[in-house]
Amino acid sequence: MKEFEIIQRYLAFDSGNRKDVITGIGDDCALLRVPRGQRLAVSMDTLIGGVHFLADSPARDIAHKAVAVNLSDLSAAGAEPAWLTLSLSMPEFNEKWLQDFHIGLKNIVEFFGVQIVGGDTCKGPMSITIQAHGFVPENVFHRRSGAKAGDLICVTGDIGDAALGLKVAQKELELETLHAESLLRKYFTPNPRIAAGIALRGKASAVIDISDGLLADVNHISQQSGVGALIRWEKVPLSPAARQVTNEKMLQQSVLTGGDDYELCFTIDEDDFESTFHALETVGTACIPIGRLTGKPGVRVLHNKQELELESLGYQHF
Amino acid sequence: MKEFEIIQRYLAFDSGNRKDVITGIGDDCALLRVPRGQRLAVSMDTLIGGVHFLADSPARDIAHKAVAVNLSDLSAAGAEPAWLTLSLSMPEFNEKWLQDFHIGLKNIVEFFGVQIVGGDTCKGPMSITIQAHGFVPENVFHRRSGAKAGDLICVTGDIGDAALGLKVAQKELELETLHAESLLRKYFTPNPRIAAGIALRGKASAVIDISDGLLADVNHISQQSGVGALIRWEKVPLSPAARQVTNEKMLQQSVLTGGDDYELCFTIDEDDFESTFHALETVGTACIPIGRLTGKPGVRVLHNKQELELESLGYQHF
Numbered sequence: 337m338k339e340f341e342i343i344q345r346y347l348a349f350d351s352g353n354r355k356d357v358i359t360g361i362g363d364d365c366a367l368l369r370v371p372r373g374q375r376l377a378v379s380m381d382t383l384i385g386g387v388h389f390l391a392d393s394p395a396r397d398i399a400h401k402a403v404a405v406n407l408s409d410l411s412a413a414g415a416e417p418a419w420l421t422l423s424l425s426m427p428e429f430n431e432k433w434l435q436d437f438h439i440g441l442k443n444i445v446e447f448f449g450v451q452i453v454g455g456d457t458c459k460g461p462m463s464i465t466i467q468a469h470g471f472v473p474e475n476v477f478h479r480r481s482g483a484k485a486g487d488l489i490c491v492t493g494d495i496g497d498a499a500l501g502l503k504v505a506q507k508e509l510e511l512e513t514l515h516a517e518s519l520l521r522k523y524f525t526p527n528p529r530i531a532a533g534i535a536l537r538g539k540a541s542a543v544i545d546i547s548d549g550l551l552a553d554v555n556h557i558s559q560q561s562g563v564g565a566l567i568r569w570e571k572v573p574l575s576p577a578a579r580q581v582t583n584e585k586m587l588q589q590s591v592l593t594g595g596d597d598y599e600l601c602f603t604i605d606e607d608d609f610e611s612t613f614h615a616l617e618t619v620g621t622a623c624i625p626i627g628r629l630t631g632k633p634g635v636r637v638l639h640n641k642q643e644l645e646l647e648s649l650g651y652q653h654f
Numbered sequence: 655m656k657e658f659e660i661i662q663r664y665l666a667f668d669s670g671n672r673k674d675v676i677t678g679i680g681d682d683c684a685l686l687r688v689p690r691g692q693r694l695a696v697s698m699d700t701l702i703g704g705v706h707f708l709a710d711s712p713a714r715d716i717a718h719k720a721v722a723v724n725l726s727d728l729s730a731a732g733a734e735p736a737w738l739t740l741s742l743s744m745p746e747f748n749e750k751w752l753q754d755f756h757i758g759l760k761n762i763v764e765f766f767g768v769q770i771v772g773g774d775t776c777k778g779p780m781s782i783t784i785q786a787h788g789f790v791p792e793n794v795f796h797r798r799s800g801a802k803a804g805d806l807i808c809v810t811g812d813i814g815d816a817a818l819g820l821k822v823a824q825k826e827l828e829l830e831t832l833h834a835e836s837l838l839r840k841y842f843t844p845n846p847r848i849a850a851g852i853a854l855r856g857k858a859s860a861v862i863d864i865s866d867g868l869l870a871d872v873n874h875i876s877q878q879s880g881v882g883a884l885i886r887w888e889k890v891p892l893s894p895a896a897r898q899v900t901n902e903k904m905l906q907q908s909v910l911t912g913g914d915d916y917e918l919c920f921t922i923d924e925d926d927f928e929s930t931f932h933a934l935e936t937v938g939t940a941c942i943p944i945g946r947l948t949g950k951p952g953v954r955v956l957h958n959k960q961e962l963e964l965e966s967l968g969y970q971h972f
Contacts, residue, residue, distance in 0.1 A: 358693060364862060365695040365731035367790060370688040375676060377683040378771070380785065382741040384778040413683035423700040423783050453696070454785075460702040461779040465741050467698060467772075472685060544682060 339457050342429070346438040347422055347455040354451045356418060366453035368419060374471035379409035385462030390505060395433045396440030397524040398464070403444045404526050406468035408545040408598040411533030415470030420445065421454035423465045448530060476537050483542035483561040483603040485631040490612075492532050492600045492621050494575040495550050496587065497522035499594020509586065515577035522575075526598040531619035533600060539612045540602040549595035551651050554627075555635045557603060567592075567627035569639040589649045592637060603629055657775050660747070664756040665740055665773040672769045674736060684771035686737060692789040697727035703780030708823060713751045714758030715842040716782070721762045722844050723865065724786035726916040729851030730863040733788030738763065739772035741783045766848060794855050801860035801879040803949045805921040808930075810850050810939050812893040813868050814905070815840035817912020827904065833895035840893075844916040849937035851918060857930045858920040867913035869969050872945075873953045875921060885945035887957040907967045910955065921947055 348361040359367040370376050383402050385391040403420065410417050422441075426433075445452060450468075501523025503509035504516045511519070529545070536543055542557045550572070558565045572591055581587045604612050613623040637644040666679045677685040688694050701720050703709040721738065728735050740759075744751075763770060768786075819841025821827035822834045829837070847863070854861055860875045868890070876883045890909055899905045922930050931941040955962040 363731070364727040365697045365733060365788075367731065368694040368696065370694055372690070376686040376688055376694065378686065378739060378785075378787075379683045380739040380741050380772050380774055380783070382743060382774050382776055382778075382783065384743060384776060387776060387778055409682040413681070413685065415683060421696060421698040421785060423698050425700060425702060425781065454698050456698055456700050456783075458700055458702060458705065460700075460705055460781060463743065463778060463781065465698070465700065465774075465783040467696075467739060467785050469696075470683075 342434065342457050343455045346434045347424070347441070347452055347457070354418065357451055357453055360451065360453045361455055366419070366421070368453060368469075371471060373474055375474060377410055377413045377415035377470045377472050378467055379406055380465065380467040381406050381409065382463060382465040391462060393524060395436035396443070399437045399440030400444050400525045402464040402466050403441065404528050404598060405547065406466045407448060407450070407528035407530060408526070408547065410468050410470040411529045412543045412545040412600060413470070413472060414476070414533045414537040414543065415472045416534060417448050417450045417468060417470045417530060419453045419469040420450055421467045422452055423456040425458050425460035425463045427459070427462060483557055483563060483629055485563045485629050486606065487541050487603040487629045488606055488609060488625045489554060489565060489567065489601065489603055489627045489629060490623050490625050491546070491573065492529050492616065492623070494573045494578065495546065495597055495599060496578050496591030496594055497575050498526060498596035499590035500578055500581060502596070503586070503590065509581065511577065511580050515580050518575065518577045523596065526596065528598055529600045529621065532616055532621040535615040535619050535621070536600070536602055536612070539608055539615060540604055543600055543602040546597045546599050546601050547595055549593040549651075550601065551592050551635050551637070551646065552595070553601055557601070558629060558635060561629070564630040564632040565627060565635045566630050567635070567637045569637055569644065571624070571626040573622070573624050585649070588644070592646070593649055593651050660752065660775050661773045664752045665742070665759070665770055665775070672736065675769055675771055678769065678771045679773055684737070684739070686771060689789060691792055693792060695728055695731045695733035695788045695790050696785055697724055698783065698785040699724050699727065700781060700783040709780060711842060713754035714761070717755045717758030718762050718843045720782040720784050721759065722846050722916060724784045725766060725768075725846035725848060726844070726863040726865065728786050728788040729847045730861045730918060731788070731790060732794070732851045732855040732861065733790045734852060735766050735768045735786060735788040735848060737771045737787040738768055739785045740770055741774040743776050743778035743781045745777070745780060801875055801881060801921040801947055803881045803947050804924065805859050805947045806924055806927060806943045807872060807883060807885065807919065807921055807945045807947060808941050808943050809864070809891065809917050809919050810847050810934065810941070811917045812891045812896065813864065813915055813917060814896050814909030814912055815893050816844060816914035816916075817908035818896055818899060820914070821904070821908065827899065829895065829898050833898050836893065836895045841914065844914065846916055847918045847939065850934055850939040853933040853937050853939070854918070854920055854930070857926055857933060858922055861918055861920040864915045864917050864919050865913055867911040867969075868919065869910050869953050869955070869964065870913070871919055875919070876947060876953060879947070882948040882950040883945060883953045884948050885953070885955045887955055887962065889942070889944040891940070891942050903967070906962070910964070911967055911969050
């Protein structure tokens with residue numbers, strides 16, 4: 337099968353013909369219309385088989401995750417997703433795998449109303465690069481560097497499930513089926529917080545999506561804003577499944593340094609807490625304070641009023 | 655070295671801070687401004703070591719080529735290049751290689767006045783994915799499917815040099831040093847025809863960049879426009895170096911099916927030839943007719959009034 341046919345059959349869809357796409361997939365370039373008064377937000381991420389996903393994962397989950405992590409970057413920018421471009425490299429042409437990939441892609445693309453406008457396929461090691469494109473109204477955007485000491489640090493949902501799910505997949509953690517499946521789902525098919533990102537426009541002083549790990553991502557915010565951070569372990573929300581994990585060190589490690597959750601972590605002025613809480617409530621998302629930004633550089637975690645030793649959890653200070 | 659540092663040190667540049675970049679490299683998303691009255695043209699291409707470039711090529715040439723092939727797609731759309739995003743996967747951190755890559759990247763990026771606004775690096779098989787972003791004025795764009803029978807098929811310069819350069823690199827072809835070097839340069843550091851693409855706005859009935867091979871790319875145009883094509887071998891421009899090649903089959907194969915030249919191939923109504931010739935002349939580019947579109951489907955090549963047998967040159971009809 338020719339590259340062109342693969343792209344037409346497995347990466348392009350009839351549905352989702354957005355009005356802002358003048359020329360879509362199949363020509364040298366896609367030609368696109370950014371609505372007046374909107375800025376273009378773009379983010380590109382590569383996922384490599386065996387590094388960013390288990391190479392034997394179901395192809396539909398790989399497609400879902402590759403799109404989800406890119407949309408998640410848009411959510412952190414408060415952007416409304418519009419278009420995707422996708423480059424897929426595969427060791428061989430495997431029709432069954434591509435059909436399954438197509439299903440995963442179609443589901444998430446249709447769910448978020450985005451359109452794939454450009455694609456590239458080639459023979460090579462399994463890897464997927466996606467660029468997500470979205471819109472942010474002029475003058476309304478948040479970035480990582482606007483936070484200040486005293487701001488509350490909040491998250492939009494349970495932390496650590498994805499990292500624990502990976503441990504379940506790798507048979508390093510055993511739980512009742514119901515809990516195990518719930519964690520696996522969080523690892524394989526994370527959901528980007530698009531609506532929450534839009535709800536946080538103009539409210540959050542900084543927003544990031546939790547991809548590298550809670551501490552690492554809080555550290556990105558605090559470093560770029562020139563402040564420190566203090567997190568209270570007891571406040572970090574855990575799912576019912578995570579609460580079944582009896583190995584405390586594994587739990588702390590997964591929650592604090594695991595990453596891959598794609599919940600949003602954001603900072604707000606304490607006075608804005610109530611309005612932010614309600615704005616997120618209207619889109620069905622939680623707003624959970626887990627700590628505060630401080631004047632003292634570095635990221636610290638308090639557990640029973642004691643400071644946790646983060647190095648022992650595999651956290652590298654920068 | 656952390657991913658963030660690699661990106662800051664080797665993929666981001668101080669220079670070239672375009673006014674249309676609100677947030678550049680380093681945040682979750684880049685935030686960009688498309689000028690009023692302009693459409694956004696985007697194109698993504700992946701180059702894999704050992705497939706699209708020789709893995710032992712100088713890193714600066716790899717950087718040049720990865721950017722050039724993407725800008726070339728923009729040129730075929732008549733777009734003015736603005737921004738790049740780049741994802742680099744490397745088997746190991748090699749500072750010397752990265753420094754050299756940085757030099758190649760900086761040179762071509764500065765030459766074309768584009769800015770790298772987003773990046774990703776990871777450990778994995780050597781591969782580079784770039785997305786190029788450019789602007790096309792509203793209602794002025796060309797695509798592959800507007801050509802009609804009778805239109806002239808033209809190219810902007812010598813064809814076949816890149817494929818012959820690859821043969822020199824692989825020691826399958828020997829020529830005098832001067833000629834050999836000229837062909838190698840065409841293969842390793844092709845130059846996208848940006849100014850020519852802009853000059854062709856509103857004149858060409860279809861434009862494509864020659865990446866897959868002259869016949870394959872002419873076939874893309876003719877298929878999408880529902881016509882056929884007749885090319886006259888004697889009219890296809892050859893460089894002085896290519897004219898030194900005595901193996902006629904190797905020469906025909908390289909010129910007709912080799913690809914990687916990144917000259918533009920375009921079709922125009924015969925009545926527009928003179929004005930197109932002059933428009934290209936003002937940007938220092940040739941306008942060389944090599945054949946015509948016809949009503950008979952398929953791509954044919956005449957040599958001494960005889961039809962060439964294309965299968966013997968490795969050309970697969972679609």
